Structure formats: C-alpha cells, structure tokens
Amino acid sequence: MELHDENSFKIRSYQTAVNTLERGEDINVLGKSIAELQQISGIGKSIAEVIFALENEGNHTSLDELLSKTPTGILEVLEVKGLGPKKVKILWQEMGISSTHELLEACQSGQVAKAKGFGEKTQESIIQALEFKASNSGKWLYADIEDQVLELINIIQKLEGLGQIAIVGAFARRMEIVEVVELLIETEDRSLAIQNLDKVKEIVQDRKGSSPYKWRGKFESLDLQLVIHFTQKEDFINEKLLRIGSKSHLLYPSKENQTLASILSKEKYESEEAAYQVLGFPWIPEELREGFFEFEWASEGGERLLEEDDLKGILHNHSTYSDGKHTLRQMAEHCKSLGYEYLGISDHSRTASYAGGLDIEKVQKQQREIDELNKELAPFKIFKGIESDILTDGSLDYPDDVLASFDFIVSSIHSALSMDRKRATARLLKAIENPYTTILGHPTGRLLLRREGYPVDHKVIIDACATHNVAIEINANPWRLDLDWRWVHYALQQGVKLSVNPDAHAMEGYADMRYGVLVGRKGGLTAAMTLNAMNLQEIEQYFEKQKAKSKK
C-alpha cells in the first residue's frame, strides 16, 4: 500500500492490526468469524473482513489489486533486508529497477549510492543482502556444501542396518551448482533405515514428501534439499549408474543401439566397469557422465584426466602489492612449502585503482623484490606477471616497454561490465591479439549465483586464442569457474591450453585449485593440455617463446 500511495490512515490501521496480532500471544484468529475478529482491539470491520477472506479463501480483492499493479520482481526487491517501501519506490519509479537482478547491477555500477537517501553504505548492505539471498535460495556452490555432504556420509555410515552408501545425482557429477544432494543407500530393512536416519540431527525429514523408497528432507543448517534413495544389495550398481548419469548419458546409443538405460533394465551388474563393457566402453568417470562428449572420449581410449598432483605451479595470484592479504614472500614461501616448483604473481594493473593496481614504479619495485627472492628460494621460481586490465577499447594497461618486462600477462576485464555481446567479444579479441597476452583471465567475468557473465561469443574467443597461442584460464575460485567447463572441451579440440588458476588473494586461496581441476575434468582436461602442469623448465621455455612472439 505504501508503494502505491494508498491513504496513509488506511496504511496505519493495517500496521496497528498487524502489531496487535503479532503481540497477542493468546489471540488466535484462526476459525474466528468476522464479528469475533472485530472484538480484537485494533481490528476494525474492513480489516476483519480481509483477515477472514484471506483465511477462508486464500485471497482478497484489495490484495489482488495491489499485487496486479506490482511487478513480481519488485515483490522480491521488497524482501531485501534493509529496503523499506519508501526506498523501493525510488528504485522502482525513479530508477526503473524492477528486479533484484537489476538492483544488483545498479549497485555494482554505483548508481544506487548516488540516489537520494541511499549512499555508499546502504548500497554495500544491499549488495550483501542480495548475495546472501542468492546463496540461500536453495542453490549452492559445490565448494560450499562439500564438507557438509562428506560429513553426513561419515555419520550415516555408522548407522545400523545400512550397507553401501553412494553419492549420486548432480553432486556426484561435480556440478558447479547443486540444488539437491542425492544419496543411494543399500538396506534390506527400509523402515529400520528410516528410523535410524531420524536420529541424525544434521538432517530433517519432510514426511509428506517421503515414501518407503525415498527419504526426502533437508540439511538442518542449510536450505539444501536432500534425497536418499534406498535399494537392495543386488540392485545397488544398477541404481547407482541410473542415478548418477544425466538423461542424455543414460540414453546415448552405442553399438546395436543399446543404451546404458536399456542394458540396466535387462540385467543386474556387479560393477560399473561390467556395465560399460557391455556397451564397448571403458569405465567413465562420474563427472563426465553428462551425455556431452564422454562416449567419444571413451571410444578413443579414455585419456587420463587432469589430477591435482599434475599441477606443478600456481599462476595468477595477488599479493599485498595490490589487493592481496599476504606479502609476496609469504605467497612464495607457502607455495614452495606445498611442493610446487613455481609461482606466478600477477597483481592488478594500474587502472584497477579500487584494487590497489600497480603504477609503473611499483611494478619495478616488485620485480626487484622478485629477483632477490628468486636468489634465495632457488630452484623455486617466482615469475613476474601482472593481471592487466583489458581497458574498454581492448588495449592492455601499460606501455609496451613495461609489458615487455613481465614473464607472463593475464589479461582480464574488471570494469565496464555491461556490454552487449558484440562489444564484449571485440574487446576480448583485441586483448587476445595483443602479443603480450599470455593467458586470458576469467573470460566472462561471471560470479556464480551472483552475477551473470558478460555475453561473449565463446567460439570466436576460443578460436582467436588458438590462432594467437593464448592460454585460457579456468579461474578456480568456486564463485567463478570461468572458463565454463561446457566450453573446455571445445577449447581442447582447437588445441588451446587451459591454465588452472586460483586467483589467490591470500595463501589459503591456493586450495581452490582443486575446484578448477574438478571442472577441468568435467570438460575433459588432461595434464598435457594444462599450462601449469608444465614443470619449471618447460614453462620457462614456454614463456620465453611467448615473449619472442611479442618482439616480432
């Protein structure tokens, strides 16, 4: 009503009624007649009628009218913590914002701070509230739930009456975003299994949604759905295969038009290998079972996929020179202590002033410090790099003589993110064509569950990287995972190398490499095609060759 400028007395009477109802512990409006409702102090006839209608019919014309005038996106904006109707009205009617998505964009570009009555602080708190909302909308980043899922399995394993347990569904396929965690449990006594699951305080059952064959509920501490399927021992492998593979994986026609689904319906298997063998394939890793390219990969012999241990160094990292938490020395010593052969430091470039981007003097200072540290830490080596902003016109952020002083350059877009596909693609293309670009950083700028990437023509970008011998980053930060794994396979086909980069802003950030490896594997990434799986000597030569390219 406030949003639609209704009579202020009317608004106040509703507020009074709500307060009364919320305060009165013994007042139960349910089942009361209109006359009885009017007995409650603060509730007049018209509001009594509304309450009665809402309770008995589920709606009331006055509410319906208001809703029909309000975009659904605005209703979501109204739910954002800290935004009252007055502010929402300004956002909607003066700034043309009608969804939480548009609101986030306007905040990120700084427009909201400039609006009357808002300011930087409010803008920041809106961003935080929206991020929180996104992370609580039932969708979760794989990395954010991994610990809870594994912990739950540990707990369930100790329960009585249960046999084997397997993770199935999207989580088993290592999808970057998970909405439902699915488990498969072997049991000969389902009711005992359910009774025992009741004792697990980490999960809550939704009894209505459950059946004797399927336990439904959620994780107690998270708004994350959990489904547990029960099966008997002899069906375990078949059920596991059926519940991990995506539909197109299960229905992929192999020789004689058999599919995994069709053979599973005819016979019970004792191992996954045995089932794939009937189709004429080697075992296919769970994360590949998307019905995307895995059967092609398998029929070519199933080349071993990248593993974390294959990585010999860590590229794309920040230090206190720009917006990192730890010093160059700390970043280097920690990297060395983890057993890596080299570290690529790439702080932000000068235009990224919000992130402490390095002016030319600071670049030189850092490079001198790297020389000193390299003497001390040898044979471990720090490579001199920079994460150069790709400016709006596609050029890099320093004059050529400065660019030439780096061993490698990660070129990334950080500003002016709202571009159409044509402009975004052209901007990236110019940076790829720049002979100083070694790696294209987070190619779409997306933040999973928070911000869509700018729209780019992936094919054109990947083809250009192939032509100009530029590697593409798989930014391993769980929020990014950009290049998307769905494009990794195409990049590999074009002969483009991928670099699994944590974009670490602190020493702990190195641990994110694991998520980059997971999505790389989903795209079929092998050690041979991974830039930072090269050993020190190989990557030294690679960087040298790249630098020769820029001298031509």
Ligand SMILES: [Zn+2]
């Ligand atoms: Zn970046």
Ligand SMILES: [Zn+2]
């Ligand atoms: Zn970075």
